[in-house]
Ligand SMILES: Nc1ncnc2c1ncn2[C@@H]1O[C@H](COP(=O)(O)O)[C@@H](OP(=O)(O)O)[C@H]1O
């Protein structure tokens with residue numbers, strides 16, 4: 001129930017995703033430092049549950065159809081902890097993702113009754129689905145031979161984000177924090193710029 | 206060489222400050238928590254070195270001329286660690302300060318060769334002036350009987366900020382970080398909102 005592509009979307013996939021008001025996006029990398037760890041996969045999901053897993057090759061520096069999608073103004077890109085994925089996409093593929101929604105920031109703003117804002121926790125509470133995260137820390141660099149378990153983990157990581165976003169948006173509106181949430185989301189690209197330049201604690205005393 | 210006022214600016218002072226492209230602003234409070242610690246002083250300085258120290262009374266909730274000045278779109282308000290003062294002004298006097306410049310953020314972005322971004326350090330390097338910070342942690346609540354040393358400390362805290370800003374802006378332009386700096390400055394009001402709601406680490410993993 002998902003497609004696997006190499007190096008980029010097809011033009012047909014691009015056009016299908018562009019019809020959505022919002023799509024879910026996740027990436028898998030070799031680690032947490034963009035300057036050291038390469039980008040291996042980009043996963044997408046639209047409101048019709050169409051999931052695509054794009055394998056990014058070693059040394060690859062662009063993906064034109066993916067770039068057009070991720071920079072398209074009329075389609076919101078929904079991540080869990082966008083700060084990390086947006087940095088990876090900018091660093092490795094020169095993609096300036098926008099507009100950005102982050103379910104982790106939305107969860108922190110809305111779900112003040114818990115300190116648990118990992119994707120697994122949020123999906124469990126809001127979707128009543130238990131995500132299997134056992135492939136999370138695995139070797140994503142071996143793109144030609146990814147296991148079924150890895151591919152299905154990668155696909156599942158985007159499958160619930162759009163529904164989670166809807167529920168968090170409702171909570172934020174109910175609690176009159178939706179405007180604040182939008183202001184916070186607009187700061188994400190600034191954090192990405194600071195992270196890639198390795199600035200730390202810029203806003204702290 | 207500075208004026209001391211009570212509860213607000215005069216209309217004449219307001220009009221004089223409104224002519225400036227930028228003014229320096231600082232506050233003194235009873236401590237670091239706006240919800241607990243009241244605002245005692247607001248200090249201002251314009252490009253002609255006109256310094257005003259406005260004493261804020263216990264229980265005072267507005268200062269209309271100060272509000273008009275600090276919300277005026279055509280006059281940049283320059284702080285050192287704006288995040289703190291902007292929160293105090295919003296919490297105690299319902300002032301939404303804008304536009305905001307922060308010499309601490311500008312210093313961190315520009316002066317990457319040092320970890321020292323306190324006002325004393327910045328003024329020493331850029332202005333070759335040694336600030337006396339001995340009154341920093343003192344009782345600002347006794348407004349009727351502030352010592353000469355306290356008042357002159359309060360005035361000195363704003364006296365060098367406009368010149369510091371000019372020098373930091375030049376450095377940021379030279380290093381091609383001016384655009385990033387502007388994006389960072391635009392995030393300050395968002396941090397103030399989060400701080401006043403006592404959100405912590407919203408952007409962290
Ligand atoms: N400092 C950090 N510590 C742990 N995970 C981090 C991280 N920075 C980024 N991440 C990424 O943040 C994503 C969301 O984490 P969480 O579910 O705990 O909120 C994870 O992606 P994946 O789930 O795609 O592997 C993880 O790789």
Ligand SMILES: Nc1ncnc2c1ncn2[C@@H]1O[C@H](COP(=O)(O)O)[C@@H](OP(=O)(O)O)[C@H]1O
Nearest residue numbers: 205231232237285286289322323324325341362
């Ligand atoms: N967490 C914190 N620790 C220390 N100072 C803080 C602080 N939060 C706000 N401040 C304020 O930040 C201002 C600038 O500090 P610094 O010069 O070290 O950069 C100080 O104001 P004052 O100088 O007006 O007292 C200080 O009161």
